[in-house]
Amino acid sequence: MNQVTGAPGTSRPGGRTARVREAVLRAAGDALVDKGIGGVDLAEVARRAEVGKTTVYRRWGTVPGLVADMLAEMAESSLPRARTGALDTDLAALAGLILKTLADARQGPLFRAIIAAAASDAQTAAALHRFYRVRIEEWAPCVNEAVARGDVPEGTDAAEVVRALSAPLYYRFLVSGDPLDAGVAERAAVAASAAARAGVYA
Amino acid sequence: MNQVTGAPGTSRPGGRTARVREAVLRAAGDALVDKGIGGVDLAEVARRAEVGKTTVYRRWGTVPGLVADMLAEMAESSLPRARTGALDTDLAALAGLILKTLADARQGPLFRAIIAAAASDAQTAAALHRFYRVRIEEWAPCVNEAVARGDVPEGTDAAEVVRALSAPLYYRFLVSGDPLDAGVAERAAVAASAAARAGVYA
Numbered sequence: 001m002n003q004v005t006g007a008p009g010t011s012r013p014g015g016r017t018a019r020v021r022e023a024v025l026r027a028a029g030d031a032l033v034d035k036g037i038g039g040v041d042l043a044e045v046a047r048r049a050e051v052g053k054t055t056v057y058r059r060w061g062t063v064p065g066l067v068a069d070m071l072a073e074m075a076e077s078s079l080p081r082a083r084t085g086a087l088d089t090d091l092a093a094l095a096g097l098i099l100k101t102l103a104d105a106r107q108g109p110l111f112r113a114i115i116a117a118a119a120s121d122a123q124t125a126a127a128l129h130r131f132y133r134v135r136i137e138e139w140a141p142c143v144n145e146a147v148a149r150g151d152v153p154e155g156t157d158a159a160e161v162v163r164a165l166s167a168p169l170y171y172r173f174l175v176s177g178d179p180l181d182a183g184v185a186e187r188a189a190v191a192a193s194a195a196a197r198a199g200v201y202a
Numbered sequence: 203m204n205q206v207t208g209a210p211g212t213s214r215p216g217g218r219t220a221r222v223r224e225a226v227l228r229a230a231g232d233a234l235v236d237k238g239i240g241g242v243d244l245a246e247v248a249r250r251a252e253v254g255k256t257t258v259y260r261r262w263g264t265v266p267g268l269v270a271d272m273l274a275e276m277a278e279s280s281l282p283r284a285r286t287g288a289l290d291t292d293l294a295a296l297a298g299l300i301l302k303t304l305a306d307a308r309q310g311p312l313f314r315a316i317i318a319a320a321a322s323d324a325q326t327a328a329a330l331h332r333f334y335r336v337r338i339e340e341w342a343p344c345v346n347e348a349v350a351r352g353d354v355p356e357g358t359d360a361a362e363v364v365r366a367l368s369a370p371l372y373y374r375f376l377v378s379g380d381p382l383d384a385g386v387a388e389r390a391a392v393a394a395s396a397a398a399r400a401g402v403y404a
Contacts, residue, residue: 036321036322038322112321113322115376116317116318116321117318119238119314119318119376120238120315126379129378129379132377132378160389163378163380166373166378167369167372168365170369171365171368171372171373172365174317174321174372174376174377175330175368175372176335177328177330177331178365190402191393191394191397191402191403194396194397194400195392195397200392200396201393
C-alpha cells in the first residue's frame with residue numbers, strides 16, 4: 001500500500017499530516033518549556049514548526065487544544081508496561097520510568113508547565129486526567145497479575161496501587177521540592193508494594 | 203499592656219501593620235482564586251484591600267513577594283499537629299486536615315494557583331517549599347513518638363512518612379484528577395503507617 005511503500009518525500013495519505021503534527025507539537029513543547037503556558041502563541045508555533053498558520057488554527061484552534069493533543073500524543077507513544085513476572089520489579093520499573101520522565105531536561109519542565117496550565121484551564125485539566133487514566137490503566141495489570149499469583153490480596157484496587165506508587169514522586173516534583181533520585185523512586189515502589197501486600201488497597 | 207487591653211480602634215503597636223497585612227493578603231488571595239496568578243495586580247490588590255498603593259509596593263514589591271508572604275502567613279497560622287498518643291490516629295488527623303484544606307472552596311483553589319505559579323517562578327517555588335518544610339517538621343514528631351513507643355522501627359525517616367501520607371492526596375488534586383474524599387485520606391494514612399511499620403522508611 002502507498003502509505004507503507006511510498007518513497008521519502010512522496011505524498012502519502014497520513015504521512016504529511018503526521019509530519020505536520022510532529023513538527024507543531026515539538027514547537028509547542030519547545031515554547032512551553034522555554035516560556036510556560038503564557039508564552040505559547042499559535043502563530044509563533046506555526047512559524048517555528050514551518051507550517052502554515054491557518055493549518056495550526058484550523059487543526060488545533062487554541063493553546064489548550066494544542067496541549068490536549070500533545071498529551072494525547074504522549075499517551076500514544078508512551079512505553080508499554082513492564083512484564084518482569086514479579087510485582088516488586090514491575091513496580092520498580094514504573095517508579096524508574098516516572099523518575100526518568102520527571103528528571104528529564106525536556107520532559108520534566110514540559111510536565112511541570114502542563115500541570116500548571118491545568119490549574120486554570122478545564123480543557124487542559126481534562127486532557128491531563130485522560131493522560132494519567134491511560135497510563136494508570138496501562139500499568140494496572142502488573143498488580144492484577146500479582147493478585148492472580150496470590151502475592152497481593154483478592155480485590156486489590158490495581159489502579160490505586162499505581163497511583164500510590166506515582167504519588168511520592170509527583171509530590172516532591174510539584175509540591176515539597178525535595179530532591180528526586182533513584183532512592184526516592186525505589187522507596188515509592190517498595191512502599192506501594194508493602195501497603196498492597198498488607199491489604200491497604202483491597 | 204496596650205497591645206492587649208487597647209479598645210477596638212485604638213492604634214496599638216503592631217496593630218495597624220498587622221491589619222494592613224491581613225487585608226492585603228486576603229485581597230491577594232481573592233485575586234488568586236478568581237483569576238489565577240496572571241490576574242494578580244498589586245495596584246488592584248491595594249484598591250481591594252483599601253490600602254495605599256505605595257504601602258503595597260514598598261512592603262511586598264512584586265506578586266511573587268506577596269505570594270511568599272501569603273505562604274509565610276499560612277505557615278504561621280496553621281494548626282499544630284495532632285497528639286492522639288497513637289501513630290494511626292495522628293496520621294489520620296493529618297490526612298483529614300490535608301483533605302479539608304484541598305477540598306475547601308477557598309483554600310483548594312488558592313493552593314492550586316500557588317502551586318501552579320511555583321512552576322514558573324523561583325521565588326514562589328522557594329516559598330512553597332519552605333511552607334511544606336515547616337508543615338512536615340510540625341508533624342514529624344508524631345512519627346518520632348511512634349519510634350519511641352516501639353511501634354515503628356528505629357531510624358525511620360519521620361519527614362518521609364509525613365510526605366508519603368501527603369502525596370496521594372496531592373497527586374489526585376494536581377495530577378490525576380481522581381476524586382478526593384474521606385476514604386482516600388484514610389487509605390493514605392493507613393498506607394503510610396503500614397509502610398512505616400514494615401520498615402520502608404528506616
